[in-house]
Amino acid sequence: MTRLLGDPQPPDTAPAVTGREEERLARVLLNRVSEPGDAMVGRWLAGLPAAALVRAIRDGTVPDHPGLDATRLAGYQARLPGLDPAGDLKRVQDAGGRFIIPGDTEWPSQLDDLGDGRPIGLWAAGTGSLRLLALRSVSVVGSRACTAYGAHVAGELSAQLAERGWVVVSGAAYGIDAAAHRGALAVGGMTIAVLACGVDVAYPKGNATLIRRIGVQGLLVSELPPGEHPNRFRFVLRNRVIAALTRGTVVVEAAVRSGALSTARRARDLNRHTMGVAGPVTSAFSAGVHALIRSGAATLVTDADEITELIGAIGEDLAPQRTGPVLPRDLLEPAVARVLEAVPATAEGAPIERLARQAGLPPDEVLQKLYELGSLGFVERHGAHWRAVRRR
Known part of the structure; x- marks a missing residue:
């Protein structure tokens, strides 16, 4: 013995x-x-x-x-x-792995936020320092039984995040987790799989190839010692590590009773950013995410720019301003736009005096603006009256 x-x-x-x-x-x-x-x-x-x-x-x-x-x-x-x-x-x-404990240079100090529930240590296999990789990481989680829409969104978001230098963290399960890992790997990005089994156990078996690839190109992490297999409770407990390790959690698809929601709840309790991606209102696979967003427990996000704006550096990782297409009339000076608004689109049009009253400008100035608008094709003159041109 x-x-x-x-x-x-x-x-x-x-x-x-x-x-x-x-x-x-x-x-x-x-x-x-x-x-x-x-x-x-x-x-x-x-x-x-x-x-x-x-x-x-x-x-x-x-x-x-x-x-x-x-x-x-x-x-x-x-x-x-x-x-x-x-x-x-x-x-x-x-097998090229190690056991990381508090006090090691590779120990991610944010795990200390778990208090008495902090891991005793973490088994890791793969490349890179867990502490450094976790500093700029985000978890992407969701249902195992996801839809094609959910898998596509998870893969796209993860690829976009990886291209921006973020590390994608998930649980290597079927569905959204696997799509998130594959999205990051597809663009040569870094990804971390937090397992509910030993780092030397490929579970689920259907993801064995993916898990082996993460072990080479990314990092496999687990609280459980070598050879240990998962059970229902270990999956739930694993989720707290994913939530604590990362800067924020994105839930792509989750039913009302999905285990992915436990990760979101732990992230919220740990004061991490919790985000959700909306799905079809008719889809039961998105009902849990919609409930999170509706209750205010998660912020709606639609792309990597919006995610990094929340979890990135203040003032540096801002999402671009979303605007519709710029129309020609949007470029008009305010006074010219006021005159255009006053011109009717009726066949008879309106005289200068009426247009001046409606625009609140002197008649001479209105006449000048009308000729400018006429040159741009917005209005046309019929005798003493002016009318708007119907633009196609």
């Missing part, structure tokens, strides 16, 4: 480990002992080194807490025997 951290070490039988290495090994072990987001373990770690907590769990001397009972402590203790944290580290390191 592998020696547990905190057990007496026989003299001259094993190399000494540094305090940092001991902390890492202890957190790997705690990663096996507890489930993601375990607030009890999180509270203990706020006041105890991980190695000391492992010893306390083994000896049954952990600090008292109202949520701790004999059954829960026994559950932790039951998982301790046979664990091999050093083997877990080697297994992932041999």
Whole structure:
């Protein structure tokens, strides 16, 4: 049986480990002992080194807490025997991965916003620094059973964001998640997949090729140790990491009971920008997004410019002003436009005196403006009257 951290070490039988290495090994072990987001373990770690907590769990001397009972402590203790944290580290390191813990230069400090629910550590496989990549990242999430419209929008938004230098984060699931990753990869962008299983497990199997590609071109991240498989609760807990890691969350398509809405709610609770893409009002797959927008919990966005305006640098990532086509009459000076508004489109037209009263200008000035408008083809003269020309 592998020696547990905190057990007496026989003299001259094993190399000494540094305090940092001991902390890492202890957190790997705690990663096996507890489930993601375990607030009890999180509270203990706020006041105890991980190695000391492992010893306390083994000896049954952990600090008292109202949520701790004999059954829960026994559950932790039951998982301790046979664990091999050093083997877990080697297994992932041999595959080009690593285990990141608080205090490492690669640790994203925004995860600390999760408080007691902060990850014990994160397993990562792929290229780039997680901390640096997360500084300019946005999550794009949505339903697994998405429509063609949703997949198209998710892919387009993600490609546009990647082309603007943003890192696209999602969960590597079917539907919107997969479309978001593919959109970023298609333009040579960076994408991060936050998994609900070990980084060495390709789930879902139908996305195995995509996940392997993300591991090469992007980054795979998970709270769960190597070899672990997902379950329903791990998907929900995974969503809090996606929300905390990024600058904002975009929900492309989500039904009323979609799990993607939990990511949006966590993002809102963490004071991250929460955004939604509208879909057809007849589509049940967009009903959850519409409810978010209607309640004020999400901001309506339609393209990458509007997303980056919310999550980007103040005054620098502004979306372009949206205007309709410029019409010739929009270019007229105010006084000329007033005269044009006064000219009727009827066959008989109107004399100068009437037009001057309606425009509130002297008759001589009105006459001058009428000739300008006539040169531009807006009006025409019939005797002493002027009338508007019907423009096609």
